[in-house]
Amino acid sequence: MNNEYQNRYARLQASIARRGFDAALITSTDSIYYLTGFRYLPFERAFFIVVRPEGEMVIVTPRIEAENMATITLPHRIVEYTDYPAPSGETYMDALGSVISPSEKIAVEPSMPAELMVATGEYNPEVVPLIETLRLVKSxxxxxxxxxxxxxxxxxxxxxxxxxxxxxxxxxxxxxxxxxxxxxxxxxxxxxxxxxxxxxxxxxxxxxxxxxxxxxxxxxxxxxxxxxxxxxxxxxxxxxxxxxxxxxxxxxxxxxxxxxxxxxxxxxxxxxxxxxxxxxxxxxxxxxxxxxxxxxxxxxxxxxxxxxxxxxxxxxxxxxxxxxxxxxxxxxxxxxxxxxxxxxxxxxxxxxxxxxxxxxxxxxxxxxxxxxx
CATH class of the missing domain: 3.90.230.10 (Creatinase/methionine aminopeptidase superfamily)
Incomplete structure (x- = not known):
């Protein structure tokens, strides 16, 4: 199954590069599962996988989920935030801001919750069905x-x-x-x-x-x-x-x-x-x-x-x-x-x-x- 995830990740990176984005933010439970096999129920705590045209994924996660990342076999780096809600400097937006910048061209999923869409507004995200498109044809x-x-x-x-x-x-x-x-x-x-x-x-x-x-x-x-x-x-x-x-x-x-x-x-x-x-x-x-x-x-x-x-x-x-x-x-x-x-x-x-x-x-x-x- 690891080869399956590696292939999906490579195809996603190629799609990001082809469309000219600097990074894509993956947030939906099905997309996270499709890309990594990780089962995650977000409730109120935001979870992001940041994917760039090259390199390993970066996972922005609440601290309570960090140990569970061991089930993700693809190379990745973890950036933790404290909890939700959290004081200034320890929020999920603070953690996300440490790995992407407002000057970059960012893609987000159509299913991104409105709260996250508003929170990431400073990045001027573009809604693009990247993983939804990959999922159309089955392996x-x-x-x-x-x-x-x-x-x-x-x-x-x-x-x-x-x-x-x-x-x-x-x-x-x-x-x-x-x-x-x-x-x-x-x-x-x-x-x-x-x-x-x-x-x-x-x-x-x-x-x-x-x-x-x-x-x-x-x-x-x-x-x-x-x-x-x-x-x-x-x-x-x-x-x-x-x-x-x-x-x-x-x-x-x-x-x-x-x-x-x-x-x-x-x-x-x-x-x-x-x-x-x-x-x-x-x-x-x-x-x-x-x-x-x-x-x-x-x-x-x-x-x-x-x-x-x-x-x-x-x-x-x-x-x-x-x-x-x-x-x-x-x-x-x-x-x-x-x-x-x-x-x-x-x-x-x-x-x-x-x-x-x-x-x-x-x-x-x-x-x-x-x-x-």
Whole structure:
């Protein structure tokens, strides 16, 4: 893994040099983890990694974290500050000021908290997605780790569907989270609480028409399209599997909308390969759905990137500037929604290959398999 971090650090330095910056300030927890493997929860204490086009990184850290730096294998120098808050001369800005100067051209991350952006204002920082751009294309190790997460994501969705019964609450799916966690620990030997999470959720009809409503454990399964989502992060890397399923024989209208949703997915899959515009994928899918009369039933884009985060670039959306590249990992999840009735959406975790794509999640998607009557 050390070679992986060395490669990421070298690529970041090259990007800083290419863009003409004197230094970049890395502050987000995912960026710190991506660059070094160090797990850090900042709370109120600021933490900076200062990276220059050449040389070792400088870590500006509260004293309480300094001993933990031993887990960072890349060459680095530590500059400590006392605490937060601290008296003048001992603050994080005093420590940061000892390693950068206002005359330098500084890059910061889009996710930098507003408090830090204001505090570093004297350096006139420029917001540039340096690490976010590096994360778009995955290494072999990252692909392997997402594939591992995808395996457990499929298992989680199977648990959700096994627990679903007409007239019962959706709580049965939530109740299986400890079982899934145990399966991950048994299979991987670890479930790192800092970089792992499990969300098994079901939008029972008609709430499946509200894909960003948080399902309540008291929601009850009734007739209509239900949407189950297994959304995991396993020891650092994420995956998702999502399916529309029925606990009764679907009506002719429900079967027709389900088929249209699958057709929309297939349009997206038919376009996936390196060099394709992410905007164009979404545009073609949305144009199809609008032509089928669903222009008032669309709530979101076709998909998004998956990696350290469950939602990251590239963005498969109309207006996106992203272009697909080999070894990007994305979701494909066009949806159709009727308020008061329900929604239809499948989602899979998908790897862009040299000549097309490969699904990393592997779960049935046909209406027969998704009818559990």
């Amino acid at each position: 072999k190790d990252e692909i392997r780790r997402v594939q591992t997460a995808a395996k457990y994501s499929d298992l989680g969705l199977r648990m959700i569907m096994e627990a679903a019964k007409l007239g019962t609450t959706i709580k049965g799916g939530y109740d299986r989270i400890p079982e899934l966690r145990s399966e991950i620990m048994k299979g991987e030997g670890a479930f790192d609480q800092y970089t792992s999470s499990i969300w098994l959720g079901v939008w029972a009809a008609p709430f499946s028409a509200q894909p960003h409503r948080f399902p309540e454990p008291t929601d009850i399964f009734r007739e209509g399209p239900n949407v189950g989502l297994s959304f995991l992060r396993v020891n650092g890397y994420s995956a998702e599997t999502e399916r529309t399923f029925f606990l009764h024989e679907p009506s002719a209208e429900e079967a027709e909308v389900f088929a249209t949703m699958l057709a929309a997915c297939d349009i997206a899959y038919g376009m996936l390969k390196p060099g394709v515009s992410a905007h164009e994928v979404d545009h073609q899918v949305m144009s199809f759905l609008r032509s089928e009369g669903f222009e008032n039933n669309l709530l979101h884009r076709v998909g998004h990137g998956i990696g350290l985060g469950g939602h990251e670039g590239p963005w498969l959306a109309e207006g996106s500037d992203d272009v697909l590249e080999e070894n990007m990992i994305i979701s494909i999840e066009p949806g159709i929604y009727w308020r008061g009735q329900g929604g239809f959406r499948h989602s899979d975790t998908v790897l862009i290959t040299s000549d097309g794509y490969r699904q990393l999640t592997d779960f049935p998607r046909d209406i027969k398999s998704m009818t559990l009557a």
